[in-house]
Amino acid sequence: MTAIREIDPAGDFLVCEAGCVLEDVQNAADEVGRLFPLSLGAQGSCRIGGNISTNAGGVNVLRYGMMRDLVLGLEVVLPDGRIWNGLRSLKKDNTGYDLKQLFIGGEGTLGIVTAASLKLVARPAEKVTLWLGVASPAVAVELYTLFRTRLGELISSFELIAGLGVDAAVEHLPGVRAPIEGSHDWHLLIELAWSFDEGLLERAEAVIEEAFEREMIADGTIAQSGDQAANMWRIREGQSEATRNIGNIVRSDVSVRTSDIPDLVDAVDRFVRSEAGDVRILPFGHVGDGNLHFNFLLPFDNDSPERHKLLLNRLYDELDRRGGSISAEHGIGRMKQAAMMSRKSEVELDLMRRLKAAIDPDNIMNPGVILPAD
Amino acid sequence: MTAIREIDPAGDFLVCEAGCVLEDVQNAADEVGRLFPLSLGAQGSCRIGGNISTNAGGVNVLRYGMMRDLVLGLEVVLPDGRIWNGLRSLKKDNTGYDLKQLFIGGEGTLGIVTAASLKLVARPAEKVTLWLGVASPAVAVELYTLFRTRLGELISSFELIAGLGVDAAVEHLPGVRAPIEGSHDWHLLIELAWSFDEGLLERAEAVIEEAFEREMIADGTIAQSGDQAANMWRIREGQSEATRNIGNIVRSDVSVRTSDIPDLVDAVDRFVRSEAGDVRILPFGHVGDGNLHFNFLLPFDNDSPERHKLLLNRLYDELDRRGGSISAEHGIGRMKQAAMMSRKSEVELDLMRRLKAAIDPDNIMNPGVILPAD
Numbered sequence: 241m242t243a244i245r246e247i248d249p250a251g252d253f254l255v256c257e258a259g260c261v262l263e264d265v266q267n268a269a270d271e272v273g274r275l276f277p278l279s280l281g282a283q284g285s286c287r288i289g290g291n292i293s294t295n296a297g298g299v300n301v302l303r304y305g306m307m308r309d310l311v312l313g314l315e316v317v318l319p320d321g322r323i324w325n326g327l328r329s330l331k332k333d334n335t336g337y338d339l340k341q342l343f344i345g346g347e348g349t350l351g352i353v354t355a356a357s358l359k360l361v362a363r364p365a366e367k368v369t370l371w372l373g374v375a376s377p378a379v380a381v382e383l384y385t386l387f388r389t390r391l392g393e394l395i396s397s398f399e400l401i402a403g404l405g406v407d408a409a410v411e412h413l414p415g416v417r418a419p420i421e422g423s424h425d426w427h428l429l430i431e432l433a434w435s436f437d438e439g440l441l442e443r444a445e446a447v448i449e450e451a452f453e454r455e456m457i458a459d460g461t462i463a464q465s466g467d468q469a470a471n472m473w474r475i476r477e478g479q480s481e482a483t484r485n486i487g488n489i490v491r492s493d494v495s496v497r498t499s500d501i502p503d504l505v506d507a508v509d510r511f512v513r514s515e516a517g518d519v520r521i522l523p524f525g526h527v528g529d530g531n532l533h534f535n536f537l538l539p540f541d542n543d544s545p546e547r548h549k550l551l552l553n554r555l556y557d558e559l560d561r562r563g564g565s566i567s568a569e570h571g572i573g574r575m576k577q578a579a580m581m582s583r584k585s586e587v588e589l590d591l592m593r594r595l596k597a598a599i600d601p602d603n604i605m606n607p608g609v610i611l612p613a614d
Numbered sequence: 615m616t617a618i619r620e621i622d623p624a625g626d627f628l629v630c631e632a633g634c635v636l637e638d639v640q641n642a643a644d645e646v647g648r649l650f651p652l653s654l655g656a657q658g659s660c661r662i663g664g665n666i667s668t669n670a671g672g673v674n675v676l677r678y679g680m681m682r683d684l685v686l687g688l689e690v691v692l693p694d695g696r697i698w699n700g701l702r703s704l705k706k707d708n709t710g711y712d713l714k715q716l717f718i719g720g721e722g723t724l725g726i727v728t729a730a731s732l733k734l735v736a737r738p739a740e741k742v743t744l745w746l747g748v749a750s751p752a753v754a755v756e757l758y759t760l761f762r763t764r765l766g767e768l769i770s771s772f773e774l775i776a777g778l779g780v781d782a783a784v785e786h787l788p789g790v791r792a793p794i795e796g797s798h799d800w801h802l803l804i805e806l807a808w809s810f811d812e813g814l815l816e817r818a819e820a821v822i823e824e825a826f827e828r829e830m831i832a833d834g835t836i837a838q839s840g841d842q843a844a845n846m847w848r849i850r851e852g853q854s855e856a857t858r859n860i861g862n863i864v865r866s867d868v869s870v871r872t873s874d875i876p877d878l879v880d881a882v883d884r885f886v887r888s889e890a891g892d893v894r895i896l897p898f899g900h901v902g903d904g905n906l907h908f909n910f911l912l913p914f915d916n917d918s919p920e921r922h923k924l925l926l927n928r929l930y931d932e933l934d935r936r937g938g939s940i941s942a943e944h945g946i947g948r949m950k951q952a953a954m955m956s957r958k959s960e961v962e963l964d965l966m967r968r969l970k971a972a973i974d975p976d977n978i979m980n981p982g983v984i985l986p987a988d
Contacts, residue, residue: 248871249759250755250758250872251871251872251873251904252872253871273763294708295708297706301705305683306706308712318961322961323961324959324961325961326962328937328939329871330869330904330939331675331676331869331872331902331903331905332671332675332680332869332900332942332943333869333939333941334668334669334939334941334942334944334945334946335939335940335941335946335954335957336946336954336958336966336984337716337719337720337965337966337969337970337984338669338682338715338718339962339966339969341715342711342715344712345708345711345712361766361767362766363766364766389736389809390809391809392736392738392808392809393735393736393809394808434766435764435765435766436764496704498625498626498705499622499624499625500625528705530705531706563703563704564704565706566709567707567708568706568707568708569706569708572708572709576709580709580710584709585698587692587696587697587699588698588700588710591698591973592710592713594972597972598968598969598971598972599965599968610711
């Protein structure tokens with residue numbers, strides 16, 4: 241189940257089997273002059289079926305959407321063994337209920353995806369990768385608004401990283417260098433791209449200059465080579481690996497509105513500093529998506545399951561106040577089930593149970609995932 | 615139910631009630647420097663609730679997607695009178711089944727949408743509108759591939775119109791002028807846009823020059839003013855109004871893969887010329903979406919319901935051969951129900967019936983729409 245069955249650059253789609261590794265799909269698109277834009281740390285090993293069942297996100301969501309936005313059609317084995325052939329490659333098809341939506345992000349609880357038709361997009365030619373040191377998440381959001389206004393859809397990634405996490409990467413990841421000098425509380429990694437060969441660099445420089453003049457940036461640099469850009473991405477992608485050297489990490493994957501990011505970070509930071517003195521916040525993530533991997537750093541010698549629970553509950557409380565999500569891109573599975581069940585309205589849970597019962601009445605598909613088994 | 619409850623340019627969303635007129639939502643976004651990109655002929659009167667329930671398309675789908683791609687959250691009255699509050703404004707939320715997908719394009723058969731959170735995008739600054747005369751749909755698709763490769767996501771619209779339809783617009787729509795001289799079998803109306811103030815015109819000219827050199831274009835022009843661009847759009851938007859002056863029209867709304875458009879047009883044209891001598895094909899639509907309003911022109915004095923049925927059935931047969939859709943953006947309602955029922959697999963119809971029964975067990979929401987009432 242790893243075949244790419246068809247690829248059509250004029251129609252901007254490819255049809256592949258669920259066992260395809262994401263990177264192989266990216267490469268196949270590249271060979272015909274197109275881009276398959278889903279991009280995430282695990283792309284060398286994760287498979288398309290999993291990307292679909294979990295509605296995967298990653299670093300290009302701002303520009304191209306999540307996996308849900310990239311699926312044109314699906315082939316699915318249903319709980320009763322029948323095969324639903326919804327493997328269409330049409331951009332537009334309003335003939336009845338859009339059944340594929342059930343299985344995208346369904347975490348395997350409604351059926352098993354066996355093949356998919358995926359959307360391809362135009363392949364960028366010039367790419368500009370830049371790194372900025374900023375004082376606070378509030379400034380990061382102001383910069384996002386400025387970049388969005390000036391550069392529009394040319395922004396592929398807009399990633400915020402805590403200074404603590406950047407320092408950890410520079411110290412502990414082999415070969416990684418600090419992109420800018422000095423110590424900064426927060427950093428931004430931004431990637432821009434378009435379909436032309438040249439001209440974007442100058443336009444990016446103009447926006448950075450404007451930001452400097454408006455005193456929004458402390459320091460910044462534009463990658464001068466693929467190697468420098470790769471170094472920047474290594475810091476971002478290596479956050480989990482790097483930070484485990486400096487303490488124990490409590491992980492999360494949350495979202496709020498982009499404009500609520502500064503307030504969320506402040507509120508959680510205040511709590512941590514006042515009530516858990518030896519803990520530090522260590523968020524990184526996708527500013528434009530309102531999605532932070534809002535992690536906490538605990539000392540190696542003062543860690544306990546109770547502390548983890550306390551920190552996450554406190555974070556989730558702050559999300560609840562802002563209409564946020566406790567799982568922006570990682571899904572529910574079993575681990576986040578209790579937290580989900582206590583937050584969703586009875587109406588919403590009832591709708592979810594009805595869907596599950598309608599498609600999988602005997603509860604044989606991943607029972608106990610998303611909804612409790614009984 | 616016409617209030618815009620909230621608008622957030624940094625978070626790129628607005629929350630409005632279902633009775634809002636589409637154009638009012640577009641204007642509200644514009645006032646804060648953003649774009650709500652759904653754009654269609656009826657935007658001065660159609661309402662957001664209807665746009666959501668029908669998963670509306672329009673002339674910007676190529677760049678920004680259909681209504682489904684623009685909805686962040688929904689408030690819905692369910693068949694049993696309960697209200698589902700799914701009015702989230704998050705870009706990413708993987709907490710369980712994505713229930714809003716049920717109601718988008720559900721044609722009011724599962725619930726009634728009362729409010730929505732809608733995605734905003736960056737507002738273009740420079741816009742380039744151009745008109746090309748081309749020899750065939752095959753050349754139109756080649757040009758689409760060229761433009762896509764050179765200009766990528768900067769293409770907002772890529773519209774094909776039959777020469778017969780353009781001539782009808784020039785002759786019968788008050789004030790409309792021919793964008794280019796002479797007679798052409800096919801025309802393309804293309805719109806490009808980006809967030810910068812200048813520079814796109816020159817880049818568009820370079821692509822047109824390349825197309826001329828490769829002898830893909832017979833004639834072409836770039837709109838030199840807003841008035842000239844509006845004239846071009848009036849021809850496109852006025853196709854229904856204009857062509858009813860030259861004969862009786864049989865309408866459709868179909869889609870295939872973009873690369874199958876030329877072959878589809880040829881096959882239907884061949885049939886029409888050989889078996890219905892006094893009928894002419896009159897398609898227009900969205901090349902990049904693979905979506906044509908594949909209309910037929912009949913003489914005023916030789917028309918009958920049987921002829922309509924014959925032409926549509928023949929068109930649908932050609933779609934079936936190419937995995938196409940009989941309803942790309944207009945939905946099923948009651949009119950296309952029989953054609954849908956005879957085409958969908960038993961597995962797919964069974965899944966659709968299960969969904970309907972799960973959410974609306976008493977069949978009180980728009981009974982007889984999409985699925986038959988009994």
